[in-house]
Amino acid sequence: MVLPGITQIREAIDAELLEFTKARSSELNAIDSELAPVAKALSDFVTDGGKRFRPIFAYLGYLGPGSTPNQNFLKACAALELVHVCALIHDDVMDGSDSRRNKPALHKHFEDLHKKNSYKGEPSKFGVAAAILLGDLALSWSDQMISESGISNLDASRAAPIFHEMRAELMAGQYLDVLEGSIAKFDLERSRKIARYKSGKYSIERPLQFGASLAGESKELHKVFSNYGLPLGEAFQLRDDILGVFGDSAITGKPSGDDIREGKRTVLMALTASRLSAADHSTLTAALGNPNLDSSQVAQIQQLVKDSGALDQCEALIEQLLNEALNSLKHPALDAEVTTKLNEMAVAATKRKS
Amino acid sequence: MVLPGITQIREAIDAELLEFTKARSSELNAIDSELAPVAKALSDFVTDGGKRFRPIFAYLGYLGPGSTPNQNFLKACAALELVHVCALIHDDVMDGSDSRRNKPALHKHFEDLHKKNSYKGEPSKFGVAAAILLGDLALSWSDQMISESGISNLDASRAAPIFHEMRAELMAGQYLDVLEGSIAKFDLERSRKIARYKSGKYSIERPLQFGASLAGESKELHKVFSNYGLPLGEAFQLRDDILGVFGDSAITGKPSGDDIREGKRTVLMALTASRLSAADHSTLTAALGNPNLDSSQVAQIQQLVKDSGALDQCEALIEQLLNEALNSLKHPALDAEVTTKLNEMAVAATKRKS
Incomplete structure (x- = not known):
């Protein structure tokens, strides 16, 4: 069978998300006209960009055992994007990040609405309240989208345990990430563990297993997807670490060096710290978490990361994890075409610029 | 059939919530020992107090058509409490309320943890991040608790549309409430509408309909529950308004006059404003939303509300709405014993002191 390409799958997911948010927007507008800005802001956030990694992985997980392409299952997979929308909206509130995808973050958008009016x-305070509520709404919508996808109750119930686990692991990973930033030590093992939860499990392994469970497939493919998803997720997160320090703001939609100002204790930072002289170590520690760093100070830290050799080490680690992920796909239980697509996704996830 | 009493139902709900949060806590602790404070704080929040109005209404909705008491359905009904836990945790963040049930609010609890360590x-910032994540976790748990309750997929799917509607209406009502506080006009009709969404629908009508849907009952009882739930919910909210101004902090667990300091645009305040002289109106407007009011200034506003006659009018309105709710219960489709219990609940919801 010829399966749709990744781009086609992404476009189909976009279309489903558009249709779903349109229906929800009408309901909100019917409750009260004052909810129009809520409906519009959340719909725009959901439909405006986003790489759709999690829904795509989920759908590939569904196709993994050789399932026939199916619009209803695709819809159920698209629902994972709404969990991610909640995570992003709430993350920006927690980090105090003012922009997302080159636009004001949602709490900023509502802060501006407050000022304008x-x-x-x-x-x-108004902006934060609106963003908390809209994130909650997106999280509720994620269930609704699965339950209204048109798949059978039995199929939905098979994937429910993974869905619940995924969301709990996401929140747990987020908390550990915030905690790590507060403990503010360089701990390579801790940073790698958090990367595993935040990205390996939440973004790749669980979406794939969610899809496979929808298709009724459990044991064997689940293991393949773990062996693929965990190293790839870590590689994905390492790419994020690099982009958070060196990313081009025009492409990432976030100010360059944002992770330095936020003081994120990433694997990249732990690798850097372990390779610095005492004096450079102090410079790094002083810069991390200082929201007022100017661009020359950011450039100084970027140079430190490069000169220490940590950037190269991180790139090598990504390469190694990527190969590990790709090797794990060589398994008879996995459809050959899906294998090719998962190869493609792995490269996209680790070579991306945003 | 002799049904369990309200107290027995409440205790059974408490037991289910305890068991569910224990299982989730073990899972969190298994992910990482650093999650122990998260597991403990959220479990304590869920199991420590709470009137359990929504789960009780849901279970009475289930029993409404004459269903046999059933532990699994009770468990599914108990899940509504977890939605409420999310709403309370996030509400305290949005309002900047420092205490809940005479203990530090969850964001304060984690703020203290940050300081202690x-x-x-x-x-x-740490406290707010933790509270946002724990609220999200509680919201995710609400789905999980329904899906693991042991009821059939078919039964669960029947109640799903109401469950989704309920959560969307909650978020919508919360947003309108925040907005109303920001627009800061006295608007009786708007305030009553918000009360209808926040309390009528979310706390009473939807839980009852959720329970009835679990039992497979749709059209007829749903209408009875709307006719009972909407006026009762409004009366419930009016009682909240009164407690927010006059409540005994030792019983409510919130500082007396908290709603005045927060500047809530409640029905009680709209009634008061419409009855004041220009001078008193200015006094009221200046006090509303001033977080630094001392107890004598709070007492002055309490006096204004009383002297204006608004308090009496509000009490009369509660009485009228309560009677409307009670009259709607006289319907052949509703089990006689459940009718008695809904009478009891209506009185409890409107005469309460906290």
Whole structure:
């Protein structure tokens, strides 16, 4: 069977998300006209960009055992994007990040709405409240989209345990990430563990297993997807670490060096720290978490990371993890075409520029 | 059939919530020992107090058509409490409320943890991040608890549309509430509409309909539950308004006059404003939303509300709405014993002191 290409799958997911958010927007507008900005902001956020990695992985997981392409299952897989939308909206609130995809973050958007309308009270407080609620709404929508996808109750119930595990692991990973930034030590093993939860499990392994469970496939493919997803997820996160320090803001949609200002304790930073002299180590520690760093100070840290050899080491680690992931795909239980597509996804996830 | 009493139902719900959160806590602790404070804080929040109005209403909705008491259905109904836990945790973040049930609010609890451990960064930022994530986790758990309750997929799928509607209406109602506080006008009709969404629908009508849908009952009882739930919910919210201004902090667990300091645009405040002289109106407007009001200033506003006659009017309105709710229960489709219990619940919801 000839399966649709990744781009086609992505476009089909986009179309499903558009249709779903349109229906939800009408309902919100029917409750009260004052909800129009909520409906519009959340729909725009969902439909405007996004790489759709998790829904694509989920759908490839569904196709993995050789299943026939199916619009309803694709819809159920697209629902994972709504979990991610919640995570992104709430993450920006927690980090105090003001922009996302070159546009104001959602809490900023509502802060601006408050100012424009000269409402009473703190604009930033209003923005945060709106963003918390919209994230909650997106999280609720994720269930709704699965349950209205048209797949049978039995099929949905098979994937439910993975779906619940995935969301709990996401929240757990996020908490550990915030905690790590607060403990503010360089701990390579901890950073790798968090990368495993935040990306390996949440972004790749669980979506693939979610899809496979929808298709009724459990034991064998689940193991293949773990062996593929965990190293690839770590590689994905390492790429994120690199982009968070060296990324081109015009492509990432985030200010360059954002991770330095936020003081993220990433694997890249742990590798760097372990390779620095005492003096350079102090420079790094002082810069991490300083929100007021200017571009020359950011450039200084970028240079430190490069000169220490940590950047090269990180790239080598990505390469090694990528190969590990690709090797794990050589398994008879996995459809040959899906194998090719998962190869493609692995390369896209680790070579990306945003 | 002799049905269990409200107290028995509440205790059974408590037991189910305890068991569910214990299982989730073990899972979190298995992911990482650093998650122990998360597991403990969220379990404590879920199991420590709470009136369990929504699960009780849901279970009474299930029993409404004459269903046999059933532990699995009770478990599914108990899941509604987890939605409420998310709403409370996030609400305290949005309002900046520092206490809940005479204990630190969850974001305060994690702020304190940050201070105690001398972590790096802003303690309040850490507290807010933890509370956002724990609320998200509770919201995810609500689905999981339904899906693991042991009821059939078919039964669960029947109640799913109501469950999704309920959560969307909750978020919508919360947003309108925040917006109303920011627009900061006195608008009786708007305030009543928000009360209808926040309490009528979310706390009573939808839980009852959720339960009835679990039992396979749709059209007829749904209408009865709307006619009961909407006026009762409004009465419930009016009681909240009164407690928010006059409540005894030792019983409510919130500082007395908290709604005044937060500047909530409640029905009680709209009624008061419409009855004041220009001078008193200015006093009220200046006080609403001032976080630094001392107890004598709070007492002055309490006096204004009383002297204006708004408190009496609000009590009369509660009485009228309560009677409307009770009258709607006289319907042949509703089990006689359940009718008695819904009478009892209506009185409890409107005469409560916390």
